[in-house]
Amino acid sequence: MNKLKCYFIVFISFIFLYGCVQTNILDKIGLTTLIGYDKGTEEKIATTAVIREVNPEFQSNVEVLTTENETSKGNRMEANRRLSKKIMVGQMRVVLFGDDLAKESLHYYIDTNLENASVSNSVYMAVVEGKTSSLLSYEYKDIEDIGQHIFRLIEQNVRQEYMISATLHQIAHDYYSFGKDLAMPIIKRNGELVELSGVALFKGSKMVGSLPANDSFYVKIVRDTFKVGLFETILDKEDIPSKVLQKPAEKITVAFDAIHSNRKIKLVNADTPEFDLNIDIRSRVLEVYPDMNLGDAKNVKILQDAIEKKLTKEIERVIAHSQEVESDIFGFGEKYRSSVRHSKLTKEKWHKMYKDMKVNVNVKFVILRDGVFE
Template identity: 70%
Template sequence: MKKYNSFIMLLCLSSLLSGCAESNILDKIGLTTLVGYDLGTEDKMEITAVIREVNPEFQSNVEIITTENDTSKGNRMKANRKLSKKITVGQMRVILFGEKLAKENLHYYIDLNLENANVSNGLYMAVVEDETAPLLNYKYENIDDIGQHIFRLLEQNITQEYMISPTLHETAHDFYSIGRDIAMPIIKRDEEHIEMSGIALFKGGTMVSTLPVKDSFFVKLVRDSFKSGFFETNLKEEEMPPGLLKKPSSEIPIVFDAIRSKRELKLIDASTPEFDLNLKLKARVLEIYPDVNLGDPELVKKLEKTISKNLSNEISRVIAHAQEVESDIFGFGEKYRSTVRNSDLTKEKWHEMYKNMKVNVDIDFVILRNGVFE
């Protein structure tokens, strides 16, 4: 019994000591949750860091510090001189890049964070319209922690499959792969809100173009497979099969969700090169306006074909734009390299071939018989 009581006392003492140690550690460090990179003056690096400080009572305070120096470590030293606590990066969740910097080259910044053992490979990366410093330093009325807010914004849009996933690991993979380029979400400030505004397309480490945010659905369809998802498109009156509309309308908005997709990419001609891209989609029509005649199974089949053609045209448009700016964010080059033996493919060689690539897009869209039909 005495041994048992002694064990309990030691256990309680250990818990108290560990609790004190944790308080002392949190009392001495500042947790960097987000870092924004911008072009500084005279080729310097400007960094804006969002730092959470926790006091012994576990109350937190958010500091936002902007510094400018020749190196990342130099910026950290400058930031440390402005704080009473040592800055750490182990809790960093987001890295943002100013648009001007992204148009220069992000190679150095990808390597910088990839080689830092304290930085998680799962953190998100995104581009900011204009510069990161004004977006992060703005005094928002309803946002207390800008770092956490932007992390949650990216996380929920990626989780719900509204946006492509841009983790450090995925970005580094795309950058170093022959036959694939980087794509990142773009965010901007709109008055008191921060919102997704598009997708940044890269050639190598340099941002070369953008796509509007609505095109993220098409980009994700070609790059990945959907497990859920939600999408809205507009069908033109001339696209609709006869007899489907109950009353004339110049445009028919249609919303579908519960999307399931399967992607098959096949190289059919290595010399051009030419690919067959087959996409099979199943989705539930959630909403359609104006009223349409969906009681006839034959008309439903015609609607499926109409949506298939619409999606095929949109995907072909997005691929054509990416080809025009020589940004293979879809990984066609990876498929080419894995299919063609001894291709000796290089990034430069593939970008030249990519411009003249041909893709035959075939969509098989199936409406799940629930939702609007019930």
């Protein structure tokens, strides 16, 4: 009898729980996959949403809708008034910002998305060259769902380490840190294509500079580690003796993949401040053009030294540019704060110190295997 009573209580509980849950039938809602923010007129926020609607026959339709309002929630209400289905943001994968808005401030938009429980912390964030509305509303010949296309574009480049990752979780961590600034990919429309064109550098919540897409390699290798990506660099003829090449050339192109990289930052002088940046890369060379005999150990050593020199020079250039715009996207400030007791470091204090910071870059490049071609 007691057992039967327990079953009855559990059954009644399920009924009440079922009644409390709001169900969302797929053919009655619109799934927002991407949101783009721009500066609107009269201090308003312009929002462009990519919304996927599914009909009862499970055929999908993509709507691109632009609205203007004083708040992001107001834009959502405005979009709902224009559609026959309730808009949901639980499937959102990407948030984009027009560059004019990014140069003004993204503080409000970072906080708004963090406070929205429906927005995943893994959503990607990026800056658009120009307005997001122009990028998203363009009718591409070979792109049916621009929201899904941009998500896959960013995701596959992040996974292959061709571009830095900037999820909401990572952006929030860097933004609220007292020793690191945030960075985001930059995308643009190029004819009928959408491409990753660079890296946006921020000082606090404002975009203050940018780097070309190829520099994402140097940014990532200083900020983190590099494991699977493919990279290509061009050496000058002075870097490689002509006698080791099959034929003379003004420039030598080397393609390699970084099987493993490791970086260590050490504070050596707190007054300047001055850091030692040591980067170790173990890699295999995939291709050298013009060809050179890598079966000879002396030639391998020449190539290693040339690549070390090139990478050191490029990393120094990228760090120097970030210092010019006072954007510590590498986290030298975090190392300073953890190494100096009672530093009382603030964002403003560190940005002033960062401009005059000295970094001693030491790159060690080791070729693990040569003669491997894809």
